[in-house]
Amino acid sequence: MGMARFSQMVTAHRRRLGMTQEDVAAATGLAVRSIRDVESGRVARPRASTVRLLAEAFDLSAADRVHFIHAADPDLAGPAGERPQQLPLAAPGFVGRCGELAALDAGRPTEPAKQAAVSIFTISGMAGVGKTALALHWAHRASEWFPEGQLYVNLRGYDEADVVDPSDALRGFLEALGVPATGIPASLEARVGLHRSLLADRRMLLVLDNARDSAQVRPLLPGAGGCVVVVTSRDELSGLIVAEGAHPIRLNVLTSAESMSLLASRLGVRRLAAEPAATADIIDSTGRLPLALSIVAARMALHPGFPLDAFAASLRPDEAMLDALADGDVRAVFSWSYLALSRPAARLFRLLGLHPGPDLTAEAAAALAGQTPATVAAPLRELTRLHLLTEHLPGRYAFHDLLRAYAAELTRTAGEADESREARHRLFDYYLHSSYPAAVLLQPQWPAIDPLPPVPSNVRSPSENHDAALGWFAAERQVLLRAVRQAADTGFEAYAWQLAWALTTFFAPRGLWRDQHAVQQVALAAAERVDDLAGQAVANRLLSRAEARLGHLDVAEQRLLRALDLHRRLDDPTGQAQTLHNHAEVCYMRGRPEEGLRHGQDALRLYRSVGNRAGEARALNAVGWLYAATGDFPRAIKSCTEALAQQRASGDHNGQAATLDSLGYAHARLGEHDRAADCYEEAIALFRESADRYHEAETLQRLGEAREAMGDIARAVDAWQRAARILDDLGDPAADHAHRVVSRLSPS
Structure with a gap:
């Protein structure tokens, strides 16, 4: 192959050199004899020098000269007769990345004649995630697949002072491939052509580390042959993926x-x-x-x-x-990515450091920036492309905690205290005035708070219906929990307790009592810090509900008494009625149903005095339940029947469910288990319709008791099993009791 290739090269230059076909044959013969003389020891000249001298003697171009050297003797491909092996030391202790290594292995080169195209892999991810470690670990492991060598360059794409120009990178590659300094062209275009000519029939690995973008990489790519290229970058290098068919590998943090x-x-x-x-x-x-x-x-x-x-x-x-x-020097590593940002993206990055996490939407980013979602779309794409953000779910962006801390630090050191406060104000306003209408959709019968006035022209995410409101809270639950705490810590106390109120409309029906307890503790402390009586009253009452459900009945009652006193000082009859209603429930739980009945009747009177029909109906139900608890079943059924009529007229489905549960309880205490079961079944359907899983589970347990009393053990077991599944999902300790009942009823 070597001599034939040399003959082709000399023939191509024959006319320019004034050579005949006989001259070409003679030159080829001379080359063969010279190399054989070196090999046999008859000539002392080093073999490498002989071959290079022959190439130079025929005045070949730099590219043809290196081709001749490689064709005449592949062992002489690199300088001083060595193949280029430029890979740096791989980092010790490499772990994991099995899927990514398998993806790289799939690019193992075939014979150049069978290779359809150069295989290109891009490894992208945030700073410090291990892109170079993966590339070098695989490159060393796969080095035997590339017998003609491995080329490596650190392109320093995010080091503003020392970013490598593609022309300089090509000079390094050409020197490694045996091109003498005098034979390296001056122009980038000529260097690209020479580089591709030299790699056209070779099987080599190129590792292009820490690339800034596709434009920096593209001139370094081979044009054809059996080469594999691995590029690492904080940029996604979408240009290479689209135009050159690169295979993307995106690195996340370790498991x-x-x-x-x-x-x-x-x-x-x-x-x-x-x-x-x-x-x-x-x-x-x-x-x-x-x-x-x-x-x-x-x-x-x-x-x-x-x-x-x-x-x-x-x-x-x-x-x-x-x-x-x-x-x-982690700050410096992060700074290289930050300094590569455009001004709008850099500003947004700093402001995103103020967000509580764990993730955010474009709307939340727009609120922080005081812009529209359309305006922040381009900066968000830039931050995502450079892996300073990750779009981990469609439309939801996540920060690594260290990057968030770095962004927040940038905001502090930039002296942007006023802008930071304004940005936080817009953010809390966005969450409150998106959560508040969603809360009203979830619990339309609850007496609502008076929210803070909205910030003019700020972005909103209003929910259109009940299901959309559920989706909003489900998606933003963790964010809102953190937002309450952050608002309390940064001087936005009113936002803290009002966001906490909105969250309760989602937490309570799902039995998320620990979440409610945590958020209301923060809300109460915030309201007390600024002597906000309305906030203290609401937070005390809602904290009491969580304390009661968690079994802390003494604390729950103390909170209710405090809330009642505050509502009286505020001359708030609706707040008093709500608190008395809750106090009635706690009294029942503490074994004092007669006292509870009095509180329920006082709540009913207050609701009627202000014309609150929804509250009146729910108080009628509470009174009916307590009548049943004291053994006055006729009054219980009468009060609950009146409540149910009002709730059906107003469309209060959740209220109807609670009242049907009370009616079932009264009928069961009378021994009318068939009627009780019918009430429970209807209540369960309504609780499920309103996504009130906690109370659905409670009623399922009572349905199980009624079915067992009827002798219908199979359906009793079914009811208890359904209750147990819900309570397991909610992490409620009552699940243990449900499982024990299932075991008792179906011992096999």
């Missing part, structure tokens, strides 16, 4: 198991096993980011006698984590 393996490779399994809780805290604090884990592991390795718990404590909160990672 918890992979993070544990990484720490174990540096510190040993025994040290981690001795302090599992501290190890888990360290993994959580670093956000499972490989760079952060490696830096922390290095610090711990330097102090083998220190307890891991001390390191874990030093990493909280996020700001402390950034300081702890200072030795690894």
Whole structure:
């Protein structure tokens, strides 16, 4: 192959060199004899020098000269007779990434003649996620697939002071491929052509590390042949994916198991096993980011006698984590991505650091920026493309915790205190005035609070119907929990307790009492801090409901008495009625139904005095239940029947369900189990329709009792099983009792 290739090259230049066909044959023969003389030892000249001298003697172009050298003797492809093997040392302790490694393995080169096109892989992800580590680990593992060498360049795409120009990168590659300095063309276009000519029939690996964008990479790509190219970048490099058919690999943070393996490779399994809780805290604090884990592991390795718990404590909160990672220059790594942003994207990035997390929508981003969702679409795309944000669900963007801390730090150091406060104001306004109408849709019969005035022209996400309102709270639940806490901590106390009120319309029907307890504690503290009596009254009452459901009846009653006093000071009869209604329920739970009945009757009188028909109907139901609890079943049925008529007239489905449950209870106490079961079945259907899972489970248990009393064991078991499934989903301790009843009724 070598001599034939040389003959073709010389023939191509024959006319320019004034050579005849005989001259070409003679030159080829001379080349063959010269190489054989070197191999046999008859000539002392080094083999590499002989071949290169022959190439130069015929005045070949730089590209043809290197082709001749490679064709005459592939072992002489690189400088000084070596193949280029430029891969840097792979990072020790590489873990995980099995799926990504398999994807790279699928690009194993075939024979150049059979290779349809150059295989290109892009590895993208946020700073510190391990893109280079993956590329180099795979490259070393797969090096035997590339017998003619491996080329590597760090393009420094996010180092503004030292970004590598494609022309300079090509010079390095051409030198590695054996082109003498005098033979390297001056222009980028000529270097691209020479580079592609040299790689056209070779099987080589090119690792293009830390690329800025597709434009920086494109001149370095081979044009054909059996080469494989691996590109790492914080940019998604969508241009290469679209135009060159690159295969995208997007890296996320490590799994918890992979993070544990990484720490174990540096510190040993025994040290981690001795302090599992501290190890888990360290993994959580670093956000499972490989760079952060490696830096922390290095610090711990330097102090083998220190307890891991001390390191874990030093990493909280996020700001402390950034300081702890200072030795690894994490801020500088993040800054390279930040400095690559356009001004609008950089401003949005800083403002997003004010968001409580864990994720956000374009509407929330627009509120922070004081813009429209359409205006922030381009900056969001830019942040996502550079992996400073991740669109982890359609329309929902997530920050890594360290990047959020870095963004917030940028906002503080930029001296943007006024802009930060205005941005937070818009954000809390957005969440309140999107949550409030959703809350009213979920609980239209609840007496609503008076929300803070909306910020003019701020973005909103109004819910159109009950299902949309459910979807809003389900999607934003974790965000709103954090928003309440952040509002309380940053001087927006009224937003804190009003957002907490809105959340209760979602929490209570689902039995999310721990969430309600947590959020109302924050709300109450915020309202007390600024002496907001209305906020204190509402938060005390709603906190009491959670305390009662969690079994803290003494505390629940104290909260209700405090709320009642505040509502009286505020001259708020509706608030008093709501509180008395709740107090009636707590009295029943504490075994004082007669006292509870009095509170229920007082609530009924107050609701009627202000013309609150929905409250009146619900109080009639409470009174009916308490009549039944005291054994006065005729009055119980009369009061509940009146309540049910009003609720059917007003369309209060959830209220109807509760009243039907009370009627079922009264009929069951009278021994009328058939009628009780009918009431329970209708109540269960209505609770399910209004997505009130907690009370659906309660009524299912009573239905199970009625079916058992009727001797219908199979249907009783079915009711208890359905109740148990719901309570399991809600994490309610009552699930244990439901499972015990199922076991008793169906011991087999």
